Amino acid sequence: MTTSYYADRENLYHLHQRHPSWTQPQLAHALGRSSDWVKKWLKRFREAHTHNIPLPEVFQGLSRARKQPPAKTDPFIVERILEIRAHPPEGLRRTPGPKAIQGCLPIPFHDQAVPFTAISKSMAASKSGQFVTMSRWNALQLCSAGNSILRMSPVPELI
Numbered sequence: 001m002t003t004s005y006y007a008d009r010e011n012l013y014h015l016h017q018r019h020p021s022w023t024q025p026q027l028a029h030a031l032g033r034s035s036d037w038v039k040k041w042l043k044r045f046r047e048a049h050t051h052n053i054p055l056p057e058v059f060q061g062l063s064r065a066r067k068q069p070p071a072k073t074d075p076f077i078v079e080r081i082l083e084i085r086a087h088p089p090e091g092l093r094r095t096p097g098p099k100a101i102q103g104c105l106p107i108p109f110h111d112q113a114v115p116f117t118a119i120s121k122s123m124a125a126s127k128s129g130q131f132v133t134m135s136r137w138n139a140l141q142l143c144s145a146g147n148s149i150l151r152m153s154p155v156p157e158l159i
Contacts, residue, residue, distance in 0.1 A: 008033060009059045012041055080105065 012031055016022070022030075028038045048058040084104045088096050096104065 005061070006059050009041055009061070012038060013045055013055065013059070016042060016045070077105075 008031060012027060012033075015027060015030060019027075024035050024038045024042070027042075028035045031038070044058055047053075048055070081101055084101050085096055088094065088100075089104060092100070
């Protein structure tokens with residue numbers, strides 16, 4: 001957090017203490033901030049006062065870190081990703097990357113919306129070497145060439 005944000009919050013607090021009759025737009029104009037910003041921080045100051053939270057903690061603001069851990073990828077999906085990577089579709093002639101692997105996953109896995117990050121993390125965890133990417137169109141063509149249950153394309157007429 002930059003010092004200027006911290007200082008602006010502290011200035012707002014002290015300015016509001018000195019001039020309690022000022023409106024939020026007046027406070028915003030004096031600090032060069034928006035009325036919404038002033039409204040948000042005055043609300044946080046009031047809440048901190050009712051919960052006896054020390055001011056230095058309030059001036060720091062709230063954490064932007066994730067509140068919940070990311071969802072775990074199903075182990076069966078991880079196994080399938082590693083299997084596709086270890087044994088690429090015929091005609092690919094390279095180790096498939098995340099986009100190619102996502103295109104090769106059967107339709108039920110697409111319903112679960114397996115993100116590229118899950119695929120990349122699974123590949124990194126296997127430590128099977130570097131991966132190379134290719135265009136999604138080429139990967140989808142290669143993956144669907146031999147198997148009708150594989151997803152061809154996001155375009156309906158090509159499925």
